[in-house]
Amino acid sequence: MDNSVSVIMPTFNRAHFILYTLQSFMNQSFKNWEIILIDDGSTDNTKHIIENIKDYRIKYFIRSKEYTKGPCGCRNMGIDNALHDYILFFDDDDIAHPKLLEYSMNAFDQYEEIDFCNYGRSVFYNDSELQFKLDNSYKITTIAEEDYYKIIANILPFNTCAVVWKRTAIGSERFNETLIYSDEWEYFQRLLSNGLSGIKLEMDLIFARKHSNSSTARFLNKDSVYYKSTVRARKLAIVNLGEKLLLNKDLFKYFLNQSIILKDKSILMLTMEYYRMKSFQTFFYSIGYDIYPMLKAYYKIKSKIVRNYNNSRII
Template sequence: MKPLVSIITPMYNSEAFIDQTIKSILGQTYTNWELWLIDDCSTDNTIALVTKYVAMHDNIQLLSNTTNAGAAISRNKGIEVSQGDFIAFLDADDLWMPNKLEIQVNVMLTQNCDVSFSSYKQINEAGQSLNKLVKALPQLSYKKYLKTNYIGNLTGMYNAKVLGKITAPNLRKRQDWLLWLSAIKKSGKTALGIQEPLAYYRVRSNSISSNKLELLKHNYWVYKKGLGFSTIKSIYRMVIFIYEHFFVKSRLIVSTKQ
């Protein structure tokens, strides 16, 4: 039997996009998966929209937080109950291409890698192409990844059968970066970057990536709180981060407009 993939999707007031997100999972050519939807006290119509999918599909499950706890707690709750050999993540406003899981599982099995990710395309809030491709590095070491976040969380997958269940620290932002840092470090091998784009990332007007000062603040806390670095070391790492993020990683975003 093919390995089971556990998909973790945290939700908060996601009624505008969650239907499309779930449909992109249902449309996968790889069918041995389970989906854990974790609602973080939504006040809109999110629960009503996903309940119909839970009723129709045995491999889709819904969990609800009793208080608004943030994405890290929600993801961790899903990881804890997951049964899969592999664990993947898809936020409630992003989409997967139909062959995403099939390609990625096959690559991980044939290449014997513990952590993988892929290139992805950007879309706007209406789902229209922004004609931008974010290219994945072919190989990603822990040392390189410490410089800035090179893994689009919607493309990442790790082998839970080999690494065990790796959870995210309780930071409100950028906890996905810390999760993948832990996974790569525990693996002891480089993460494999699949060059083919396998997902669509929805660029939101209120995302932290659209606010440069917020981006710097949250990434400082990755070093200071998430990794426990001293203030001096965290500032030093931020100098490296600024160069890597704005002058190196930025070159991986290319135009697809003909």
């Protein structure tokens, strides 16, 4: 394998952020990289900014019509155009630690059998908040094949920009271009369900910019399109994990909880189908789901009454 990294970066109208992101790679201590920058049809001056950067490693593409508009199509085009044996998916508004690539590639040299290198992530709102730890004192933990459910259930953080992959681990797998949110999560669970293992560097090497126009902000603001995409991603994962006989008790609980959070009973029903649950169990879980909102309201009122009663006794 060549000891170089292809950084795949979709972009759309981020002229006000992208220069800072690209500069964070030009400042890397590890120099063997390329950036495959896929423009999804920007109408601002993104192209002008890129053309003024004199670095042959930054390669600018306009998304081809062969790929669907959106981050997934851009990432797939990036994979298909990447030259190197290590892949990093990166967002056009985040910042890389100056030693992100150096530490990651050192890890691959030290642990030759791993499929990916994961690392920590911090968030920031203003560039003045960024502080980089530059020493080598970080802990390394293993992520075994059986830990996949912790990543899927978000017990073990696994953000898009916080993983460098071996290209052999990705193989022919591509992002689902029908998804606009939870697409990375759905893609990564597919990769991990293929029996991959890796390590985590216990150090923040990616700094995610928080702003009101981010996809996460739209989801939290209950954008219906983003919610529907999340529901679809959960169902795709259930089918994938179910067909591979990987739906264990922990994942059943996770998808049950997701059906409640997303208020979509079909997630629960599909989970029970692929979990191969017996008919009487399916019946009771279905009834439980239906009455859960009433029980939740009841216990909330009861808790309030008890709390008020206890407060009155204290007075």
